[in-house]
Amino acid sequence: MATHFNQTAAHKVPTQVKDLKLVQLRRRQIVDAAVGLFVQKGFHRTTTREIAKAANLSIGSLYEYVTSKEDLLFLVCDAIHGEMEAGVTQALARAHTAAGVLAEMIREYFLVCDRMTDHIVLIYQETQSLPRKWRTEVLKTEVRVTGLFFEALHRLCDEGVLPPLEKPAVDLMAHNIVVWGHMWALRKWFLARQYSIDQYISLQTALILNSFNGATASAPGSQA
């Protein structure tokens, strides 16, 4: 099994236990338990004892696999970001079917965000509680995910599917798409009054495509 080269940074968190396989197993239990509790009550309101209980471990054992509660938060953020990255990668890959590539990419991505709503909210809320060292690690993943969209959009421009816009405009579009996904998660409580996820997707997609169409005709005031 080539799981040694995970895209996650979990291996940077020290452990007392020597059996690597066991570490991975237990940490999965722990992270799964923690994610549920953090989503429900937030990081600070969740006690390490509760986490241990939910993971079917004693507190003692918990601390064999983790050096501090903050480490645990990092494992959680890392796991979520890993899942996100995997989801986005798949979504972008799945959308390579000729015609409506961009629309499909957007749709797949938004569906990932819809599925991971709670996790996205959690990341926005608790990333700041991480020690600086872990926080930069988490932000790196955020950069990587946005990078996937940078690449995808630039590829579409090169292929002529999209008009040849200037780099800053394309990059910003990538940012926008990423954030629109987050927006659905963060403001579902509000948006869902008016829109279903499908309506949201088609409206936002129309907006994006329109903006490109408008740009093709003439290069408007998009100068710095």
Added chain:
Amino acid sequence: MATHFNQTAAHKVPTQVKDLKLVQLRRRQIVDAAVGLFVQKGFHRTTTREIAKAANLSIGSLYEYVTSKEDLLFLVCDAIHGEMEAGVTQALARAHTAAGVLAEMIREYFLVCDRMTDHIVLIYQETQSLPRKWRTEVLKTEVRVTGLFFEALHRLCDEGVLPPLEKPAVDLMAHNIVVWGHMWALRKWFLARQYSIDQYISLQTALILNSFNGATASAPGSQA
């Protein structure tokens, strides 16, 4: 922070002190102190003693004006949202100068967000720490702010400045504008590598105007 206590819900928080004028004065001290500390260290890592000290009060006095630390967080969120609402109202009003109304509205709003970056981040991070009762109160304000954009955009449609789009599309555009402001605040650490606030504004504005132009043939060429 010249907070306008009029349209806030601060009066719903009980106090031991009877002199209303004094309550407002002290609470302003307290909120100002707390905002600074919360931005710096977050809600949970800030102690009530620190807040009292920064506000030039004893802990005893602090608790004359506030029933719990959570109440205090509410006062903070409420004050920030109040300031935000005031800022947006002014921004929208200031932009009523004929031609590039929409572009000006957007610009003014984004500048408000840029100025209030720390506060916006704080709101996103700590709103969930509020007791349910206060949280709904805070979310109401969020709805009100978005509502200001609903109205503004619909007015522009009626006046013929914007093409007559369907309500859901217009409302979503309002949401988008609101969130783009937040996005600048939340992802400044990332966006500022590539864009200045002015570049960000003009790029996003171009995108919006283009999307309108693409939507219907009859669009007035309002330039920023």
Added chain:
DNA sequence: GCTGTATGAGCGAGCGTTCAGTCGGCAATG
């Protein structure tokens, strides 16, 4: 003296973390 505001030492519950001890399993030895 009475009312209403200010003070800060003290309380005690709750928390993250530790550590002395338990126990199952495995390998070597007789």
Added chain:
DNA sequence: CATTGCCGACTGAACGCTCGCTCATACAGC
């Protein structure tokens, strides 16, 4: 097969400390 010794994962009571909150006391204005 039985015995012994060791390893390493597991346990949970206990520790030390933090922090939200209280209350007996002091004090100021009328």
